[in-house]
Amino acid sequence: MSVESNRGVVDDPERLSSFYRTYYESELGKFLEAYDPDTRNVFEVSYSKLFRWDSDLAEDYLVAPDRVCYDLVTGLASIDWSWTDHETGDTIELQRNALDVRVTDLPDHAVYDVGDYQLDAIDGSLAGIRGQVAKRTQKKQIIETAAFECVRCGNYTIVPQSSDDSLDEPRECQNCERQGPFKFKKNADQTEKHSHQRVRLQLPPEKAATATDETIDAVLHGDLVDEVTPGDRAVINGRVESELQYNGQQPTRLLDLEVKGESIDMLEADFDDIEIEEHLDRIKEIASKPNPIETIVDSIAPSIRGYDAIKEAIAYQMFGGVEKQLPDGAHKRGTMHILIVGDPGCGKSALLRYAKRLSPRAVYTSGKQSTAAGLTGAAVQDDFGDGGWTIDAGALVEAHKGLAAIDEFDKMDDEDQSGVMQAMSEQEISISKAGINATLPAKTTVLAAANPRDGRFDQYDPVAEQIELDPAIFSRFDLVFTVSDSPDAEQDREIASHMTKVAQVGQKIANDEYSVDDAESATPAIEPEVMQAYIAHARQLNPVLTKEAIQRITDEYVDLRTANDDDGPIPTTARMTEALIRLAEASARVRLSEQISEEDATRAIAIHRRCLEDVGIDPETGEFDADIKETGRSKSQRDRIDLIKDIIGDLEEEERMGAPHEAVVELGEDEGYDRSDVEKSITNLKEKGAIYEPKSEHYRTSE
Template identity: 40%
Template sequence: MVEDPVAKWEEFIRSRYWDELLELADSYPLRRSLSIKFPDIDRYDPEFADELLEKPGPLLEAAETALLEIDLPIDVVLEKAHFRIVGLPRRHKTSELRSDHIGRLIALEGLVRTVTEVRPKVVSAAFECQRCGHLFYKEQTTSKFQEPYDCPNEACDRRGPFKLLLDRSRFVDAQNVRVQESPEELRGGEQPQTLDVQLEDDLSGIIYPGDRVVINGVLRSYQRTTQTGKSTYFDLFLEGNSVEMMEQEFEEIDIKPEDERLIRELSTDPHIYENIRKSIAPSIYGYEEVKEALALQLFSGVSKGLPDGTRIRGDIHILLVGDPGIAKSQLLRYISKLSPRGIYTSGKSSTSAGLTATAVKDELGDGRWSIEAGALVLADKGIACIDEMDKMRSEDRSALHEAMEQQTISVAKAGVMATLKSRCALLAAANPKFGRFDKYEGIAQQINLSPALMSRFDLIFVLTDEPSDARDSQIARHIGQTTYAGEISSRGGYSKEELEAVMDVIRPAIEPEVLRKYIAYARKNVFPVLSDGARERLESYYVNLRKQGQDGNKPVPVTARQLEALFRLSESSARLRLSDEITGGDAERVIRIVEACLRQVGVDPETGLLDADVLAVGMSKSTRDKTRLMIDLIRELTTEQQGPAPTEAVLDRAETKLGMERHKAEEIIKRLRTNGEIFEPRAGFLKLP
């Protein structure tokens, strides 16, 4: 045991943290915390450091006393300053905490699930004796409010009554936080455990649901109470001393001067697009165009607030549609790990409440209703990856409409009305209805998604699995090399040179940590502006496409949403090479990507023309025209027959008079019957309502 801990702390601060203390004194009281790295204490005196871990209570109190007593060259008294310990040697998960840890200084790692409002908490209550008028203070050291037993005035010595004086009492800001174990660290079948954390003063109000944090503090316990009385079981909570953010938004990632030099150097490489493309999921062969689009999604366009108060989103939404077993889920997993605040969820197990937000009874506070954030809110300023989107219930998918375009989520439940921000990009994957994609059938008929939702995606890629000798042998070789590399790395016993040679096939061109910093730097500092040449090229491309729709017999090829997508993608393309100007080269690059997507999904399979209605309405213009002719035909036959029209007669006349294929006519009749536009009064006959 240290004989004089206050003197020990004073000596430590003077020798190791004098400059940091002067900075604190200079910015006090706006800054009220002095952060001390535990390894520095350990190097200064290992025994003292061990004692701090074992018996933190008295030593942390002595540290705050030392901050008060230390002589400063600046005329300031650090009365409300705090001593924060960071960088503890071992991080614990909630499930690892045991009775041995009670009363010790520990580091808790996890995901913030719920936070309460920041509210004042009394730490020193002022009381006035109503008999003698004596004023005295009672320190509040536990979670339950402690009232005085008798008057400390010896002349009085009565047991009250006492009046609480709020204006004389001392309060501190306080907040309760619930931290859950990170889901990726759980074993199969294990439920994530939670722990409540109490934060005070300048620690309160700095973390939010969805943050991944390490909270350092003293583990405390309190006795459970049951209906029959006090229980022998105790519950745990953490008295927070400091908070370390594990994962920040792109804009919050700390970039040092040497990182900036490396980033600038990378951006001048003429092969920067290719290098970034090769750094996205290198274990997956091919998909150059998709990976290029995913790179643009990571860099994002620029969100713009207009003078009239409207906001244009900068985030790029991408949908991958394709046959099973072509690595869609792997791409989604990789992007969710690469992006800060990346959230991965699968369709069948996701509800609208889980995706957006829901109202729940607040267990941490006083039992009021509060909003609990879902995946899209937790992924704010990140990327939300939704796999198996076609398997979601349609009412759950409808919750995505507002989140994708307005980037907000409105909740009105249980008397709670709130609008939450969900400024995230959406990357979704879906399988065709019948297993494999049929290129001769419209995309709207093959995917179980509403046209309104599909039109909100900036890019839709169709990934088909078509056998080809050359491509299949390349994929087989790549998977073989990847598998071999994985086996070698897990086995061990190989020299560094051998490992380097084998790992080359799956090594990204830019390391993930460097790429994250590169993206963060671009999103934080680069806000490109359209050059005249780029704007004219994008506008002329859009206008030329729209010209096709001026002919009344031809469909409208694209809508204004595609033009917005072109501008967003071109901003992202300029950001990727850290350019403040969008050039003609950026315009050509995004036109190539958008054209490839439109040719895959926005074409009427019958006419081969681009048709915006294929996505926006779910029915091509040619099918809509044939549907109208079919209704006219049924009306005509009904008038002739003076009753319901025979189905066979309708099909025969559609074949001879309209030149329509019989199976197409049957499909149209089936759709009209499903939509309630025609009905069967009896078998084999059709009638308009």
């Protein structure tokens, strides 16, 4: 906060210097080492420490921050500091006009969530506004004090600038007393400029009732610029003032609140806004059960019958694995990603919405959403940036350190593909456009649902071939489940019976005839607020692998790698082993254990094997094949495609117009392949440009 030099000292400077020596002895030394008399040197003071020192002075700060900050700067300057510059030998003393004090860590009663205040009550007050950064403009310079040269006499007149965007000129020359004309001198020593930036705060997604909930803008200056980036959660402290809204360049009668940022308190802790203590006894009771994961599974979308394996996987996903930073600089993510592929009407969207409801931080969105930022983030030109470029956060950034439930994942725009890939693997998103180079945080867990390419899932074709998804992104999912709508009389009867019971509960609620007994079929075993607290509490633990768990996971990896013949497909990769470790870590967190047991490893292996049976088995050979997930194509498919290409290459030498379609199919069938498989291989070769048609249904290789 800038300090006006004409303010009188209200408090005793010597008493305030004692405050600094009492609470900030070590910080004073570091501040002294970094002191530069030619720049603005900011010293941060905690409100809580100031309150302990003098509660009246601390409370005065909320009412008269300029006056109190002036006193604090005076107290800082009154400390007897002087030292010798080793290079010049000059004695350096603190210059009061080069000092500033910033008060952070405002009390709870002065901190508000975005929109959680009365406009009249907060207007003009000193407060902290808590929220998530949704947008950020480019960094610009703003003039605080302008020097003007009188064209008639050459004298300089210094004019402090007001808070609006217009440049205030002098009324008359201080030397010749004429009313100009004046020439603004932007590079004069007396012209003071500071960095300037606007950010937009919004409620985080788990607190927002709708996508259009209230926002508030904050103006940042000096060293606060670039301190926050879209996706960050923070409290911006400053004076809250109402400003005129403009329609283009025309002011309107509407007022909008704006924060003049004075300090920023970053909210770094995971789920720091979740009330855990009041649910702790219930959490420990659940965790102490012989099999707590079953209770959790029963609490995920109880109105949807079945899908226990998927619900168990979602539970592990919400509890998460341990993020690791290794001594060699390598980073291992703790987030795990899940994809559900299947027929329409099977409840995929309902599972995603329920997971969003249970997760302490979560966003539900669609792969074909229409926002400018998309799933990742974007640099856009809009009114917020006064026509300039603005960094806008997408869903994966908004769900930083939380869950992004993405429906219709296969409908992503091409621009989102690379960003989603980076977020899932590197946990960040890079934006480079119009001179903006920014990296946004995205330590986000992805729970996605996708529909098959042809509308219905075909259990005889590899999953990777049935969705419009880049194999590189597909391979980043730790678990992939398939859901098919296949008739089964017994199962269908159970589903229909369950759905009618759930509907009956809803009908009784509508008629005020609801009873506790009626609720059994649709009531979760764990209340959503308890589940959120459970997850938040468990994620504070960083369980460690025991020897038994290490041996169990190692044996599984080796067994899978040696499951096929020497010339068969590779059944698993090291990346899948990392997925097993994350699942085992999550299982230990469910038990609130700091040790990953053999049982945790066994559970991880079981759920992973379930997915391998869905996705990792080549339908042509019945063998596990890691390439299906890693590259989108099995070894048998690659072998067949290579053979068909060779057949076309041999035939084109004999046929002037290229290899005839029927001849290629017949030779493929002679090698033991079905006609449909041969034609799929031909289509695949055409799509990737390996062959072309010089004449209809005649092929030549492109090489």
